[in-house]
Amino acid sequence: MAAHPALAVEGLGFAVGGASILADVEFGVARGEMLGVIGPNGAGKTTLFNVLSGLVRPTAGRVLLDGQDVTHLAVHRRARAGLGRTFQTSSLFEGLSVLENVRLAAQARLGGSLSVLAFPRRHDAATRTARERLAEVGLAGKEDHRSGDLSHGDKRKVEIAMMLATDPSVVLLDEPMAGVGSGDVGALSEVIRGLHRDRGTTVLMVEHHMDVVLGLVDRVAVMHHGRLLAVGTPEAVMADSTVQAAYLGEPV
Numbered sequence: 001m002a003a004h005p006a007l008a009v010e011g012l013g014f015a016v017g018g019a020s021i022l023a024d025v026e027f028g029v030a031r032g033e034m035l036g037v038i039g040p041n042g043a044g045k046t047t048l049f050n051v052l053s054g055l056v057r058p059t060a061g062r063v064l065l066d067g068q069d070v071t072h073l074a075v076h077r078r079a080r081a082g083l084g085r086t087f088q089t090s091s092l093f094e095g096l097s098v099l100e101n102v103r104l105a106a107q108a109r110l111g112g113s114l115s116v117l118a119f120p121r122r123h124d125a126a127t128r129t130a131r132e133r134l135a136e137v138g139l140a141g142k143e144d145h146r147s148g149d150l151s152h153g154d155k156r157k158v159e160i161a162m163m164l165a166t167d168p169s170v171v172l173l174d175e176p177m178a179g180v181g182s183g184d185v186g187a188l189s190e191v192i193r194g195l196h197r198d199r200g201t202t203v204l205m206v207e208h209h210m211d212v213v214l215g216l217v218d219r220v221a222v223m224h225h226g227r228l229l230a231v232g233t234p235e236a237v238m239a240d241s242t243v244q245a246a247y248l249g250e251p252v
C-alpha cells in the first residue's frame with residue numbers, strides 16, 4: 001500500500017461573488033483506483049475537475065498529487081507531474097488525421113531540443129508512441145482517417161489516446177460518454193476499463209450515464225450543492241437514503 005493516495009483533496013472550497021460553489025470537499029483516490037463522481041446538474045462536478053486540473057484556483061483547501069501539494073501549480077506543470085484530463089467537449093483538431101492528433105500530444109510530451117538534427121528522431125519516437133496508443137484504444141487501422149469524420153465514440157477514443165501519449169499516472173475523464181451513440185458506449189467503456197485494469201492508471205470520472213459509472217468504478221463520490229454527500233462502493237452509495245433524496249425527481 002502506497003504511503004499517499006494518488007490524488008487527494010482536503011477541505012476544498014470555491015466561492016465566487018458570495019456564492020459557495022464547492023465547500024469542504026475531501027476525499028482520496030488510491031493508486032490504481034477508479035472513482036466515479038456523480039451528482040445532479042449544477043452539483044459542482046465540473047468545477048471540482050477544474051480545480052483538480054488547475055484551471056480554477058480554489059478559495060480554500062488543498063489538492064495533493066502523490067502527497068505533493070499542487071494547489072498552486074499551473075495546468076501544464078500539473079500535467080508534467082502526471083495529471084491527464086479529457087474534456088466534455090471535443091479537443092481534437094478535426095482537419096488533422098487521427099495519427100497527427102495523437103502525434104502532436106506525444107511530441108508535446110517528448111519536448112526537448114528544437115535542433116534540426118534532433119527533430120527527425122523525436123518525430124519518429126512520437127509516431128511510434130501515437131501508433132501504440134491508438135492500438136491500445138482500439139483504433140489501429142484508422143490512423144489516416146480525418147478526425148472530423150469519426151463517430152463521437154471514436155473521437156473520444158482519440159482523445160483518450162492523446163491523453164495516454166502524455167503518460168499520465170492519474171487521469172480525469174470529464175463525461176467521456178457525452179454525445180456518444182448508444183452503440184459505441186460499450187466499446188468506450190472497455191477502453192476506460194483497460195486504462196484501469198491493464199495500465200493501473202488512477203482514474204476519476206464524471207459521468208451522467210449512471211449504469212456506465214456504476215458498472216466501471218471501484219467507488220463513487222456523490223456531490224450535491226457543492227458538497228460531498230457520500231463516498232463508497234456503488235452498492236453502498238446507491239442504498240444511501242441521503243443520496244436517494246438528492247436524486248429524487250432525477251433518473252438514477
Ligand SMILES: Nc1ncnc2c1ncn2[C@@H]1O[C@H](COP(=O)(O)OP(=O)(O)OP(=O)(O)O)[C@@H](O)[C@H]1O
Nearest residue numbers: 016019021039040041042043044045046047048223
Ligand atoms: N466561475 C463561476 N462563477 C459563478 N458561478 C459558477 C462558476 N463556476 C460554476 N458556477 C456555478 O456553480 C454551479 C456548479 O457548476 P458545475 O458546472 O461545476 O456543476 P456540474 O455538477 O458539473 O453540473 P452539470 O452536471 O450540469 O455539468 C452551477 O450553478 C454553476 O452555474
